[in-house]
Structure formats: structure tokens, C-alpha cells
Amino acid sequence: MTEKTRFIPDGKAERKHQPIIDYKDAKYLYFPTIDLRCPSGESCVIDGQYVKVGELIGTRHGSFFDQPIYSTVSGKVIGIEKKLHGSGQLVDCMIIENDFKYTLHESCVPRTEQEIDEMTKEEFIEIIEKSGLGGLGGSGFPTFVKFKTDKPIEYIIANGVECEPYIISDYQIMLDKTNRIIQGLTYAMRAMKAPKGLIAVKKKYPELKEAFERELVNFKDYDIKVVPVGNFYPSGWEIATIKSATGIKVPIGKLTAEYGVIVSNVATLYGIYRAIKRRMPITERFFSISGEGIKEPKSFNVKIGTPVIDLVEMCGGFVGDEPKVLISGGPMMGTNLPNEDFIVTKTTTSLIVLNDNPLREDPCIHCASCVYSCPVEIQPITILEAYKQRDKEAIEHLQVNKCIECGLCSYTCPSKIHLTEAMRQSKRFIRK
Ligand code: SF4
Numbered sequence: 001m002t003e004k005t006r007f008i009p010d011g012k013a014e015r016k017h018q019p020i021i022d023y024k025d026a027k028y029l030y031f032p033t034i035d036l037r038c039p040s041g042e043s044c045v046i047d048g049q050y051v052k053v054g055e056l057i058g059t060r061h062g063s064f065f066d067q068p069i070y071s072t073v074s075g076k077v078i079g080i081e082k083k084l085h086g087s088g089q090l091v092d093c094m095i096i097e098n099d100f101k102y103t104l105h106e107s108c109v110p111r112t113e114q115e116i117d118e119m120t121k122e123e124f125i126e127i128i129e130k131s132g133l134g135g136l137g138g139s140g141f142p143t144f145v146k147f148k149t150d151k152p153i154e155y156i157i158a159n160g161v162e163c164e165p166y167i168i169s170d171y172q173i174m175l176d177k178t179n180r181i182i183q184g185l186t187y188a189m190r191a192m193k194a195p196k197g198l199i200a201v202k203k204k205y206p207e208l209k210e211a212f213e214r215e216l217v218n219f220k221d222y223d224i225k226v227v228p229v230g231n232f233y234p235s236g237w238e239i240a241t242i243k244s245a246t247g248i249k250v251p252i253g254k255l256t257a258e259y260g261v262i263v264s265n266v267a268t269l270y271g272i273y274r275a276i277k278r279r280m281p282i283t284e285r286f287f288s289i290s291g292e293g294i295k296e297p298k299s300f301n302v303k304i305g306t307p308v309i310d311l312v313e314m315c316g317g318f319v320g321d322e323p324k325v326l327i328s329g330g331p332m333m334g335t336n337l338p339n340e341d342f343i344v345t346k347t348t349t350s351l352i353v354l355n356d357n358p359l360r361e362d363p364c365i366h367c368a369s370c371v372y373s374c375p376v377e378i379q380p381i382t383i384l385e386a387y388k389q390r391d392k393e394a395i396e397h398l399q400v401n402k403c404i405e406c407g408l409c410s411y412t413c414p415s416k417i418h419l420t421e422a423m424r425q426s427k428r429f430i431r432k
């Protein structure tokens, strides 16, 4: 009963029509000084200091890049506290007490069209780097690195595929900021001298194609097309999106720029618009709370730094008193969290609350469904066996590093074996 799984229920239908609650009432906002990509960092403000929206308050340091941290509200710095990050880490966070005035920092002055026209590629990349923009689809990969290439670029692809079930952050931003996303795309095309722009959306959401095409009449000087791509999972994976949208096959492990393509998530392109046009970092994001374990699932537009616990309260809390499974991000690639007291960061898309029905793992029945379903064509079950033996050489030989942690192997396994978690652990094991 080998089963190749590519189509999974996406659970977005109800959420799509939910009204968005604009939530700006958080009294205290929290800004992590570190995250998964940047293991060290520090604040550049002192307790009691008054800060404004868009003001630099610290820097995170990664192995090959720094990430500036900006305040998303105006108010007073009141200290540092450990808080749970959406990635599951407990991290130091700077706390700002909101004065609810949202006073903009003096540096946030819009650029004129002429200034943007005269901008060089190097200036564009420097602005994106200083804005601290990272893949807002959840990856957090620094955006400027993708653009730092000497290769000729033919296509910039706006990735609006959002294939992870239950998450609708990108869906909402595509309807809400359609014009701004296209503008961000044109800035990137201009800077990279890319002749073609593509906007990839799922076939099953024709309303997105229509929304973009309505706006594109205002961008007639650019060759930009909307490309509906398949509803399979993981169609939003960069390599799958490029293949669906252009036919170009980028081998796993290669840089897409080597094949003339740069892919940027739609929310990231909106971030590019803000950085280039408005000299503003990203200060808000869409965030949804869903799942059978929450009383009233809701979707929000919130300031980055907002405690999720405030939003859970607005959803009426959890259903019943029994234990819950809390997932930050989607059910396929998300991270399990010990509690709901975490904070919204640039890359936090949602909280899913499920009732705790522990799934018992049964023995492997050697059906090979996990192998046939894996989009990067590795063998999850064989890697799991090698990991159990702590056989580093075999794990490396089986190319666990190709794994994109899409979750399909666990999803498809009839014995409910936690294969994806085993892939994560195997990757960590061979790095030691
Ligand atoms: S989680 Fe990794 S091993 Fe499992 S299907 Fe996805 S890519 Fe393949």
C-alpha cells in the first residue's frame, strides 16, 4: 500500500473569510536579542530611554550577517526579560512600554521616485541589509544575501504559494497590499536588471490572480505575469515554485541565482517596498490563531513584538481544561511550544491549538510511502534506522542535509512514525 502523498487538506477555507482584527493594544512589546539564525546580539538602548517607531534598538549577530532590531512602537525601554520565541528557544527580549502614540522616528522619510530611479543595485542591497529584512514566509533567511549576486537575473518571482495548511498570512497580505507587493517586485527587478517578474499563486485561489491582474494595469512598463501553480504540497518550496512558474529545474543545493532566478516571498516584497520607498522596517504582520483547541479562532494584524498570550485571550482562551498541543507556524513544518506565552516576531505566522491526542507510533510496515512522498528524494525510514544506530557515516551518505523539513514523510506514514523530527535530530547529530 505504497502511497505517494502530494495533496493534503489545507484547512484555509474558513479562515479566508474571517475579518482581520487590527490589534494595537499591547502595553508591552518584546524584541528578542537573538534568534535561530543569529545566536548572539545586544541592545543599543538603555532602560528609561524613549524610542520611536522605526528606531534602531539593537543588533543580532549571525555567522555571516548582522540583523538590526527596530522598535515597532514609540515608548520607554524598561528592561530585558526572558521570553519564549516562536522557534521554541527561551531568549532575552528588550521590553518597550507602549505610549500608544506611534510616533515615527525622524529617519523614516519617504524617498522620492527620482531617488528610487537613480538607486544602484549596491545601494538597493545595502538598504535591504540595513532594514533587517529576512524571508517573511517563515524561513528568516536574510533577503539581501539572495540579491548579492553577480549572475544575470532573468526572473524575480514573488512567491505567494503559501502551501503550509491553516496559514493565511500571505493570502491576507496579497489581498491587502497588492499594489505594494508589486511595487516591491518592480524595485527588485529594477535593481537586478531583471526583465521579467512572475507572481506565483495557487490555482485554487483565482481571487488572488484577479487582484494582482487588476493592479498590474498600473505597471504596464514592466513585464510581470501572474502564474497559477499546482495545489500540491510543497508547491511553495522555492525549487518547486521555480519549476512550476518557469520550467527551470534548479538542482537541490544550488543557488537559484545561478539559474537566473531570485524568489522572494510576497510579504518580503512588501518589506522591500517599505524599506525602499518609506525608509521603514517591517513593524506589523498578519497572525492567525486556529485549531480545534481554541474557542474562537481569529486573524489579526499586530505589531511585531506583541505577546501571543494577549491574542489567545481575545480568542476566548482554550476549549476545556485538557492539555493542548501548541504549534507555532503550520502543522507540517511548525514548532511545538510548551506554552502560549511567546511573542510575534517577523517570521511568526500563526498559532495552532490542538487537543492533545497522543498518536502512538506503530512499527514500520515497510510500505515505502515516506520514500515515495519525499520531494527531495531521500529515504526517511533508512535515515531513521541509521540515526537509531548513531551511524554518522550512513546518515551523511543518505544525504539527510537535503531534507527541507516539509513534514510529508510523517504525514504520509501509516504507522505515525515521527520521521520529520528524526530528520531534524539526524541533521543536528551529524553537525556535532
Ligand atoms: S521532511 Fe524531509 S525527509 Fe521528510 S518528506 Fe520532507 S524533505 Fe523528505
Ligand code: SF4
Binding pocket: 363, 364, 365, 366, 367, 368, 369, 370, 371, 381, 412, 413, 414, 415, 416, 417, 419
Ligand atoms: S516509516 Fe512509515 S511510511 Fe515509511 S516505510 Fe515505514 S511505515 Fe511506511
